[in-house]
């Protein structure tokens with residue numbers, strides 16, 4: 469509980485309606501899509517940058533932890549207020565401020581949902597490339613703080629590649645603005661890169677200028693199945709190695725395909741050991757040539773079935789299957805952990821091999837889903853956290869997966885971040901001095917360590 473005097477000061481800024489501290493209200497903000505939970509002392513819904521600034525000044529003065537929150541879809545516990553304090557929830561800062569397709573940008577408040585950015589751009593024939601699986605729920609503030617990716621980031625890049633400028637409130641309450649409406653801007657340090665992926669530990673994002681892209685003329689989508697997971701993975705490296713960069717290349721193993729088919733009944737091949745959902749875009753003639761080359765590569769790797777989406781409806785059906793995988797897996801057990809180790813694409817077959825081996829060793833049920841074209845794997849384990857023995861195995865399996873990724877020149881996270889779940893494993897991929905350097909930055913920007921404490925730094 470916050471001190472009554474402090475509570476009254478906070479309420480003075482936002483009003484009593486935008487301040488919650490009753491147990492039944494704050495319980496909803498104690499968790500995200502990871503497996504931990506912690507209750508905050510209060511949840512506050514700011515509407516303006518000035519309010520955020522005033523709130524942070526008070527939090528700083530009283531050294532109260534502050535955790536930003538978008539939609540709470542983090543898969544690594546990044547939005548859990550593990551040291552209690554205040555949760556700043558951005559659902560009331562959800563305005564699209566400007567759409568400017570001539571200069572190729574959109575300006576938004578942090579609580580705007582990614583999917584609403586896409587909808588706002590559609591009538592102009594433009595789109596915003598980062599497309600996390602959670603795009604219909606997750607917010608731009610959360611996407612920037614996590615440097616979110618998604619299937620089409622294989623061709624188009626991740627959130628950091630699209631942030632042109634930002635407004636950020638520092639722990640002290642000072643408001644800084646960097647970047648601009650210019651596609652090219654090398655004025656000063658590229659601070660947007662520092663804040664992208666900072667998981668709310670360096671500042672609170674209150675506005676962002678995002679780069680947008682014209683929609684491609686043609687999109688083609690293929691669903692390819694294989695009777696062997698090794699061949700599925702090898703097809704991925706062969707396609708990329710031949711110089712084709714699809715928009716997306718999503719790999720699903722047999723368990724994942726069957727879990728989806730059980731629920732969604734889409735007519736997916738239940739016998740397939742692996743599948744690839746491949747999408748390309750561009751001008752019509754180039755797409756047709758590329759599709760032929762892709763088909764050649766998957767045939768060389770023993771594809772058993774190749775289906776091209778005949779229209780938008782079929783395409784949507786295939787993507788629906790892919791996007792529903794996590795939700796469907798989450799229903800298989802009381803808890804689910806999904807990781808996102810990433811390896812250089814040439815090492816995808818080896819990494820998949822390792823994941824399968826580790827799963828067998830620990831006798832766990834594990835589905836493999838991957839943005840395979842960029843080496844980003846999502847092994848998912850549905851399990852019961854209250855079953856201590858089973859949970860120990862889950863933790864041991866993931867520890868081995870992290871170790872295996874590091875040995876293959878890979879990394880701990882391609883898009884979900886470090887949060888609470890992976891900070892202990894940072895030394896696998898970063899030396900001591902590099903971790904110290906990150907701590908130095910944190911200390912300089914947030915000397916009282918009030919911003920999202922207990923997370924990766």
Ligand SMILES: Cc1cc2nc3c(=O)[nH]c(=O)nc-3n(C[C@H](O)[C@H](O)[C@H](O)COP(=O)(O)OP(=O)(O)OC[C@H]3O[C@@H](n4cnc5c(N)ncnc54)[C@H](O)[C@@H]3O)c2cc1C
Pocket residue numbers: 500501535536537538539540541542543546547558578599600601602605606607608609610611612613614615616617618619667668669671672673674794795883884920
């Ligand atoms: C079904 C499902 C599919 C997913 N698919 C993907 C995927 O394909 N790719 C991917 O990258 N991720 C994916 N995720 C993970 C998650 O959706 C992303 O990390 C997303 O960016 C989180 O956004 P959010 O609005 O939910 O943020 P939250 O979870 O609320 O917060 C995430 C982090 O951002 C910080 N934060 C939020 N708002 C602000 C702000 N205004 N200023 C400063 N910090 C802030 C929080 O403190 C926290 O550290 C998926 C999650 C689910 C549940």
